[in-house]
Amino acid sequence: MRLRSLSVAGFRGFNSPRTIEFDDRLTVISAPNSHGKTSITEAFELLFYGQTSKVATADSRDEYKDSYRNRHYALEDAPYVQACCAEADGTEITFRVEIHDSGIKRFVDGGPVDAWPFEAELANAARPFVVQHALKSLLLAAPTDRFKGFARLLGLHEVDMVHQALVNLCTKPDSHLPQRAKKLLSELDLFVGRLKSIKETAPAGKALAKGSAGINDAFAKLQKRSQKLVREPLEGEELVAALVTLRNAAAAKVYSGSVKIGELSTPDQGRSSAAALRIQGFAAEETIEEYARLAAAGATDRLRNELTLLGVGLKLLEESPERCPLCRQGLDETQRAAMHARHDSLVDDLGAGPDLDLSRTQFATRLQHLVQDVEAHAQLLSSRSTELINANTPENSKKISGLIGEGHEHELFLIAAAGAAIGPHHKKLSEASTAVSLAAKVCTDAIHKKAESVAQVEELVRVTAEYLSVATAYETVVAEVEPTLEEPSRLLQAAVDVQAGTTELSLLIEVLGSRYNLGRATRIREALQSLKALRKHVDQAVGQTMEDAFSNKLTQAVMGWYRRIRTTGDPDVHFSGFSMERTKTGKFKSRRVRVAAHSYGVELASAVSSLSESKLNALGLCMSIATALGSPGPWDFIVLDDPIQSWDDDHEIQFVNVIRRLVENENRQIILMSHRDSWIDQVVMGCRSLNGRRYHIAGYSQDGPVITGGAWAGVDQRLREALGIASDLSATPVRLQHAEEELRITASQLAAEVAKLKLARSVGAHSLNKERVRAILTEAGCDAKLVDRVVATFNTTDDAHHAPKGYEPNRERIRQYHGALCDLKNWIRKS
Amino acid sequence: MSIKAGDEGPTKTLRAFFDRVAGLTDHPLHVRLLKAAGKGEPQVALEREFKKAIEEILDEA
Numbered sequence: 001m002r003l004r005s006l007s008v009a010g011f012r013g014f015n016s017p018r019t020i021e022f023d024d025r026l027t028v029i030s031a032p033n034s035h036g037k038t039s040i041t042e043a044f045e046l047l048f049y050g051q052t053s054k055v056a057t058a059d060s061r062d063e064y065k066d067s068y069r070n071r072h073y074a075l076e077d078a079p080y081v082q083a084c085c086a087e088a089d090g091t092e093i094t095f096r097v098e099i100h101d102s103g104i105k106r107f108v109d110g111g112p113v114d115a116w117p118f119e120a121e122l123a124n125a126a127r128p129f130v131v132q133h134a135l136k137s138l139l140l141a142a143p144t145d146r147f148k149g150f151a152r153l154l155g156l157h158e159v160d161m162v163h164q165a166l167v168n169l170c171t172k173p174d175s176h177l178p179q180r181a182k183k184l185l186s187e188l189d190l191f192v193g194r195l196k197s198i199k200e201t202a203p204a205g206k207a208l209a210k211g212s213a214g215i216n217d218a219f220a221k222l223q224k225r226s227q228k229l230v231r232e233p234l235e236g237e238e239l240v241a242a243l244v245t246l247r248n249a250a251a252a253k254v255y256s257g258s259v260k261i262g263e264l265s266t267p268d269q270g271r272s273s274a275a276a277l278r279i280q281g282f283a284a285e286e287t288i289e290e291y292a293r294l295a296a297a298g299a300t301d302r303l304r305n306e307l308t309l310l311g312v313g314l315k316l317l318e319e320s321p322e323r324c325p326l327c328r329q330g331l332d333e334t335q336r337a338a339m340h341a342r343h344d345s346l347v348d349d350l351g352a353g354p355d356l357d358l359s360r361t362q363f364a365t366r367l368q369h370l371v372q373d374v375e376a377h378a379q380l381l382s383s384r385s386t387e388l389i390n391a392n393t394p395e396n397s398k399k400i401s402g403l404i405g406e407g408h409e410h411e412l413f414l415i416a417a418a419g420a421a422i423g424p425h426h427k428k429l430s431e432a433s434t435a436v437s438l439a440a441k442v443c444t445d446a447i448h449k450k451a452e453s454v455a456q457v458e459e460l461v462r463v464t465a466e467y468l469s470v471a472t473a474y475e476t477v478v479a480e481v482e483p484t485l486e487e488p489s490r491l492l493q494a495a496v497d498v499q500a501g502t503t504e505l506s507l508l509i510e511v512l513g514s515r516y517n518l519g520r521a522t523r524i525r526e527a528l529q530s531l532k533a534l535r536k537h538v539d540q541a542v543g544q545t546m547e548d549a550f551s552n553k554l555t556q557a558v559m560g561w562y563r564r565i566r567t568t569g570d571p572d573v574h575f576s577g578f579s580m581e582r583t584k585t586g587k588f589k590s591r592r593v594r595v596a597a598h599s600y601g602v603e604l605a606s607a608v609s610s611l612s613e614s615k616l617n618a619l620g621l622c623m624s625i626a627t628a629l630g631s632p633g634p635w636d637f638i639v640l641d642d643p644i645q646s647w648d649d650d651h652e653i654q655f656v657n658v659i660r661r662l663v664e665n666e667n668r669q670i671i672l673m674s675h676r677d678s679w680i681d682q683v684v685m686g687c688r689s690l691n692g693r694r695y696h697i698a699g700y701s702q703d704g705p706v707i708t709g710g711a712w713a714g715v716d717q718r719l720r721e722a723l724g725i726a727s728d729l730s731a732t733p734v735r736l737q738h739a740e741e742e743l744r745i746t747a748s749q750l751a752a753e754v755a756k757l758k759l760a761r762s763v764g765a766h767s768l769n770k771e772r773v774r775a776i777l778t779e780a781g782c783d784a785k786l787v788d789r790v791v792a793t794f795n796t797t798d799d800a801h802h803a804p805k806g807y808e809p810n811r812e813r814i815r816q817y818h819g820a821l822c823d824l825k826n827w828i829r830k831s
Numbered sequence: 832m833s834i835k836a837g838d839e840g841p842t843k844t845l846r847a848f849f850d851r852v853a854g855l856t857d858h859p860l861h862v863r864l865l866k867a868a869g870k871g872e873p874q875v876a877l878e879r880e881f882k883k884a885i886e887e888i889l890d891e892a
Contacts, residue, residue: 123842159848165873166864169881176878181885523888530858537855545848 001085002636002669004092006043010079011099013039015072015704021766022637022671023693025663029673029707030680031697036705037673041129041641043081047097049122050104053131068099072702078105088636118634125633126155130624131641138623139595139608139616147546147591150578153627154549163542167590170535173528181524188521191511198504200225204511211522211529219515226508240512247505254499255399259391259415260489261482262384275377276471282370283464291443291457294359307346314343360447367440367447367460374467378433381474385422388485392419403495404488411488418481425474432467439463536587543580543588550578557626558619564658565618567650573599575607575619595619614646625658629666637669638662644679652679656686663690684712689738691745693766709764711749718746719821726814736809740796743817747793750824751776757828770794782827789820845869860884 002024009017013036020029020040031037042052046068055067069079082096095116096107106113116122138149151160169176177185188208195205195218204225207218227233230242248256264272316325317336324331390396392415401412439460446452497503511518555577562575574597581592597607604610607619621643628638640659644652662668674680677696684694691712699706713721725731725739748768755763758780768776770791777787796813849865856862867880 120842156844158842158845162845162848162868162873165868165877168874169864169877173881176881177885178882178889181889184889520888520891524885527860527885527888530860533858534856534861534864537852537861541848541851541855544851 001087001093001634003671004084004086006040007082008039008043008080010070010073010077011039011046011068011081012036012042012070013700013704014043015070015702018704018707020695020707021693021764022669023691023766024669026659026670026672026687026690026692027695028680028683028692029671029695029697030677031673031675031705033675035697035700037675037697038131038641039705040671040673041131041639044083044639045127045129046104047081047083047095048116049127050097053127053129070704121632121634123158125635126153126624126627126631128628128633128635128638129641130621130628130638130643139620143592147593150546150593153623154546154554155627155631155633156545156549159542159545163538163591166538167535170531170538173531177524184517184521185524187514188518188525191507191514191518194507195222195511198507200504201507208518208522211526212519215519215522219512222508222511226512229505229508240509243505243509243512247502247509250502250505251496251500254496255396255403255492257390257396258387258489259400259418259492260387260485261478262387264380264384268380272377272380275373275380276468278373279370279377279464279468282366283461283468287461288454288457291363291452292454294356294363294447295452295454303346303349307343310339310343310346314339360450364444364447367444370464371437371440374433374436374464377471378429378467381471381478382426382429384478385426388415388419388422389426391415392423400492403499404491405495408488408491411491414484415488418485421477421481422474425470425477428470429474432463432470435463436460436467535590539590540588542591543582546593547580547588550580554578554623554626554630557630558622561622561625561658562619564661565622565651565654567654569650570615571599572601573597573604573610573612573615575611575615576603614648614651617643617646618651621655625662629668636667637671639671639673641673642675643672644674644676652676653682653686656683659683660687660690663687688713691741709766711765712745713742715746715749715753715821715825718742718749719818719825722746722814723818726811726818733809736811736814739814740793740809740817743793743814743821746821747773747790747824750790750821750828754780754782754828758831777824781831782824786820786823786827789816790824792820793817 003022005019005021007017007019008014020027029037029040042054045052052068073079078098078100080096080098082094084092084094086092094107094109096110098105098107106116108117138146138153141149148160151157174182192205192209195201195208197205201222204218204221207214207221210217223235223239226239226243230239230246232242234242313325317331317339321336322330391400397416400415404411439456443452443456443460446456493506494503497506559575559577566574576596576598579594579596581589581594583589595607597604597610599610608616611619621640625638628635644655647655659670659672662670672680672683674683680694684692694710694712696708696710697705698708722739722742725735725742728735731739745765748765751768751773752763752765755761755776759776763772763776773794774787774791777790778784782790846869849869852865853862863884864877864880867876870876
């Protein structure tokens, strides 16, 4: 895509709307410093990339906050940047960004879009902007910033981002570890240290330190040592149990017990959770309803008994119908009929009905299970704090105080505080459990007596719910105090072990009981260590990717452009290539780009430290140009923002040739800006035949830059040149075409002058075509024949570089055009 | 110029880079992290995947 025009309002140095139209090949803009040149480049950056490179590379984003909006721009309006671009087939597309408080809004041909249609292409394409501060970020920057700058320049921005993210993770993985992983690693380190500190267990400690590779060896060694101590060839839990017995026997002489919160074994944890769930299930409304059904069913018991009695009686009546089978009194027909009727009525009312005895048995079993669950649950929970409660009896507190010794008052306080916190909950747990047992017994007794009442089960459900609440409160307090007891517990055990000579036994018990955790810890440690290897791999891969990009024509291309800028008078101290820095062993150093230079055949330490500022500037320019040309992207244009800073005259002239080459050989549209008007004159002269567009920023006010258009060449100069070409018998067809183009431009320039002088109308020569030239001249009163002769200059083609089929250069025709334009010029002067 | 939204997943350049790293390591964690890094914002995706991998080790039976 090429740029057709840029419109800016309220952005950076631009306040009131300004529009600049661009030539398809070369547009030059001259302006003194601080007159808005860089704002033009930044407008392009903001438009296509959503951010200016100055902000992107800023040390402090705060300093640039809200810096896009021009402070004089009306607050109610949204600043905007809009560019009209043309595809290769001439299709025009308008891209626009508006700056709102909520962020940047994008539009394509007036319709809002979330992202540019070419967004994917931009991610890996070099930016087509050559700006001074970008050059500094590439060459005169800290190594990591330079790497980033090069990555961006080479279209490897994404790779850089991923690399940076990987480096961050691999360098500081600990900060992303879950808390329990950190705890496991800390335990592993502690065990390794303790094992190494005892001569007999030191080999196991060294093996454990090797991670997964050594853990089996470590445990084999520990098992062997443990078997030796217990003098039995036991394994697994039996071995640990034997060690515990041995240790406790010895430690009991000093102090039997601990102050730590006990941990439930995995099976016990499962039992506890399952019991809690069942208890929860019991303490529900359904339980009351079920029991209420039993109670209600109890009321029909008497009727069932009556039915049974009547059933037996009626059977006996069949044998002796005249007498009652129970009291032997006489019965008449009416009385017998009444007995049958009552029996049938009861059968209808009661039917088969539920088996009440079975329901009662089932509910009684449930009550029995509830009591078992609550007692087991309470026992499991309270077992965790039994040791702590015991430790807080006056006698044991005194013993512990003596063992831990002076200087550990804080730990003693923690033990007491934990005991004081847990004690009441421990007691409540027991009481709540008992309350459930008692209430359950009341219900069970009632069932046995077939005298259920809803109030009984309501009470049971209430105390069961209360038990659950007490259990939850207990667990909360336990979880709170548990971490505070770790250090006091360790101190007490160490003191007991020292006095009882059981240090090794205690350690063996702990380590053998922690195999599962240690296995996980070693795997986590290995995962962390593997990140160091990953870091090395990604460093090498990034280094290779960058070197490939360097060697993939970049170095040669940069060198090619660099040679075009350097002059024969330059001292032989020059840039000689890019590479990634390497270690002595040939590995890539992480994120270090080397810019090589040589001096009279000798390699220098670095181009950055050896080249002059002007050469570094030239090098930076060449890098930007080479990457913009070599990188696939949507753009056919390059914006050169004040490229000649710190150069001498010779280099400035050399660079004019570079600009021409970019347009003619590389087919790029160039937007060139410079603070030096005289150099822009040289560019125009050097690129005379390109017939580009020229602007000059003549002034600057609160309203923004004052931009004026200027002629690429004067009318007389063009007429002279065209005639010269027509008279040159050796002129090639291309030169002759160029002469025709010059005359067409001259016709437009003269018509624009007529509009200004005779019609008091300002018309841009670039906007004129055959019809508009005719209209202006006719309106200004020019002779019709002269008008016909002048507009005939447009007959052959509108574009001398793309002549129509059948076009043939014709010297005579050029002379005729020349004559017509001279006559028009004379007519203007005379009138 | 292609008038279409950006592709999902890593771009060609990024894929080439991942392939290059994959040629240097077949460590399961490395492979997993690289895969994650190609999706979304790399820093966030990597940290999330690393944490997930560690949680899995912690929760292993």
